[in-house]
Amino acid sequence: MIILKGKETALTIREELRVEIDSLKSEHGRAPGLAVILVGQDPASEVYVRNKKIACEKSGIISYAHHIDGGVAQQELEDLIKKLNADDKVDGILLQLPLPKGLDSQRCLELIDPGKDVDGFHPMNVGKLMLGLPGFRSCTPAGIMTLLERYNLPTSGKKAVVVGRSNIVGKPLAMMLMQYGDFANATVTVCHSRTANLAEEVKSADFVFAAIGIPKFITKDMVKQGAVVVDVGINRTDDGLVGDCDYAALEDVASAMTPVPGGVGPMTIAQLLINTVQAFREHNA
Ligand code: NAD
Secondary structure, eight states, rough: EEEEOOHHHHHHHHHHHHHHHHHHHHSSSSSOEEEEESSSSSSSHHHHHHHEEEEEEHHHEEEEEEEEEEOOOOOHHHHHHHHHHTTTOOEOOOOESSOOOSSSSSHHHHHSOGGGGGTOOHHHHHHHHTTSSOOOOOOHHHHHHHHHHHHOOTTTTTTEEEOOOOTTTTHHHHHHHHHHTTTTTEEEEOOOOTTTTTTHHHOOOOOEESSSSSSSSSGGGGGOOOOEEEEOEEEETTTTTEOOOOOHHHHOOOOOEHHHHHHHHHHHHHHHHHHHHHHHHHHHH
């Protein structure tokens, strides 16, 4: 079985970006800038934000951290987003989700300038994805597509089953797999909590994408021999971080698979860097 090493691939991408950013800096007199807004003290979010900041620094992107008290008023948060929209040093804006209760995250996401929406959550960018138009693509599914490309695993003409229909992973991933191109062009089925015969659907897949949030949900008997398995899940258990797939059992069945940790997670961050450089290029075009 080929291990789809997201961590290593992400490091390679970061190195490639560092070279690109160096030359952009000499050309334009400044480095790309990413503003990261973290509201409150959610421990998982703090870890994600720290990792994003480190990745930015190592690739040469300047990160502007805005760590705000969880009791912030909606208006104050909106004012900050508007200020960052108008700030020329800021090419990308990332609002770390989830927000504390009482804050309207959808309203905040819709306030972010679509040209700075490096997370690809603004309805304008989601709509562009739907239509196959250029725009910012949400980082986790786009990172997965980049990983498949780097390992030369084309999905064109293959049957892909995505388990999970969230707005940040399942739905955009299904859309990306349906676009044109060798690494897309798949025949896609989206499964979710109400799917009848889920095991049967998954078993028919050449590519399985698990984005459920239940540890070891995808078991050996559900996966076809030779299938490629991409595990998006990050579940904190007594045994540490585990994915949505039973990795050890699937090793005998899958032809290629992402580990957890070290698979999709680092690719999500790599894609954020790619998107930030894309935003910088568009602002300086
Ligand atoms: P979500 O809770 O928004 O969505 C989960 C989806 O799973 C839902 O669409 C639901 O229909 C489906 N589901 C739930 N129970 C099911 C069942 N019994 N059978 C079939 N489908 C079922 O979650 P999300 O935000 O899409 O995240 C999914 C997982 O991916 C989580 O573990 C999350 O931590 C992880 N995640 C990882 C990254 C990363 O960078 N690696 C990024 C985002 C999310």
